[in-house]
Amino acid sequence: MESGLGVxxxxxVAGVLGGIVASQTAxxxxxxxxxxxxxxxxxxxxxxxxMRQAGMAGAWAMIVAVSAGALAVAAxxxxxxx
Numbered sequence: 001m002e003s004g005l006g007v008x009x010x011x012x013v014a015g016v017l018g019g020i021v022a023s024q025t026a027x028x029x030x031x032x033x034x035x036x037x038x039x040x041x042x043x044x045x046x047x048x049x050x051m052r053q054a055g056m057a058g059a060w061a062m063i064v065a066v067s068a069g070a071l072a073v074a075a076x077x078x079x080x081x082x
Contacts (some may be wrong), residue, residue, distance in 0.1 A: 007057075008045065011065040015044025018069030023077070036073050036078075043072035 019040025047068030051061035 007048070007052075007061075010062065011044050011048035012041055014048075014062050014065040015040040015042075015069030018044065018066040019073040022070040022073035025074070035076055039076045041070035041073040044069035 016037070017037050022040075023036050045064040047064040048061045051057065051064045
């Protein structure tokens, strides 16, 4: 099982990519880059850590990290009223 900062960095990149996809899919502007980044990054790391603790590291952890990042950004866009 991999360990260290490399895995967390991969989760962070996955969260950013998932967040970008979700942000573009929502087609809404002005929600705030920092909020989207925080939601995507936080959710991707949490998702990756949960999968790792469940013993499912590797590809499954990356899939969950991307999905969690995308879902978090989509939720921010859905529930935040401006």
